[in-house]
Amino acid sequence: MKSHTEYFTFHTKKKRELVHLTPKLEDVLSRSGVEEGFMLVSAMHITAGVFVNDNEPGLHEDIWKWLEGIAPFRAEYKHHDTGEDNGDAHLKSLLIHHEVIVPITNGRLDLGTWQRVFYAEFDGQRDKRLIVKVLGE
């Protein structure tokens, strides 16, 4: 069994931003030497997410608008009594989820034609970490 672990740090310019991860993940896979296995892609923060969907800017606008609709910023979150103002970022992270597993087959990310992996920053403008861990053979 082989395992291979890498960490990435993102520092987005905007508070809310998407980072396309797929090319970085292909590089990690190449360095891992794994031919058959699973790749875990997981945010190491509780105000960020990781998801698989289309790399289409219009859709990304729709996603942000939708997220703001069902997990909106609200001044009155109890979490803000701690001095934070990012309660919505925690809820967005729960909704989108913080991790995905990508299958690896024949030494390649076994994604469908339109599947791309994204890091979703909900509370950026500071260093945030992501772990990519490959397990297989």
Added chain:
Amino acid sequence: MKSHTEYFTFHTKKKRELVHLTPKLEDVLSRSGVEEGFMLVSAMHITAGVFVNDNEPGLHEDIWKWLEGIAPFRAEYKHHDTGEDNGDAHLKSLLIHHEVIVPITNGRLDLGTWQRVFYAEFDGQRDKRLIVKVLGE
């Protein structure tokens, strides 16, 4: 370490439909020969999902109604500027998620009494693929 990969293609009659996967997954597990491990069940499309819940038709009606409530069809999605009309299917896929991991113990899917695995089609009536990948020993 053993790995075993199978692909399924679904072509649903309706645009939105659930497909009960558990019996198919038991067959895959049997063919894999894995006794202890993880089974990844993942849609290969960005307008479909995979989830674990109850095989109860009334609940399924509730799920569809709920999904339409919080990730509704809307003509005005930006994604539709590309010529598509399935923006809601992308959002439903993000909400439900496109994959699950099923534990395998003693050569069996280690699911709870009422847990069943479903493929959720949000934009069907065409060929859509699913990957099932087993890793273990």
Added chain:
Amino acid sequence: MKSHTEYFTFHTKKKRELVHLTPKLEDVLSRSGVEEGFMLVSAMHITAGVFVNDNEPGLHEDIWKWLEGIAPFRAEYKHHDTGEDNGDAHLKSLLIHHEVIVPITNGRLDLGTWQRVFYAEFDGQRDKRLIVKVLGE
């Protein structure tokens, strides 16, 4: 390859309750002897969830309020025609998700500084099971 499986049973006092799992998971990891791998933490019921977020009581209040807002109790769920009254618990489980994968690196749960793992009970006051399965080396 090593695999290690443990089951936990929770019987919460309240119908809806969070159980902080991280210390229990560290104990499981220690018993597994795994240094590099994945830990699956998965509810074995369809009215419970598992998630990663902050161990902050104010945030937990926000999460419960938010969940009740977008997956509320409703007398009229079709699922209730079966005699059940927990339709909302199924929807909350779909939203929060029933499982997470925690990476294991150098014999430790490879979580970010503020990441903690929680079992979310949506229909408690009875025995409910959770599986923790470690795969690695």
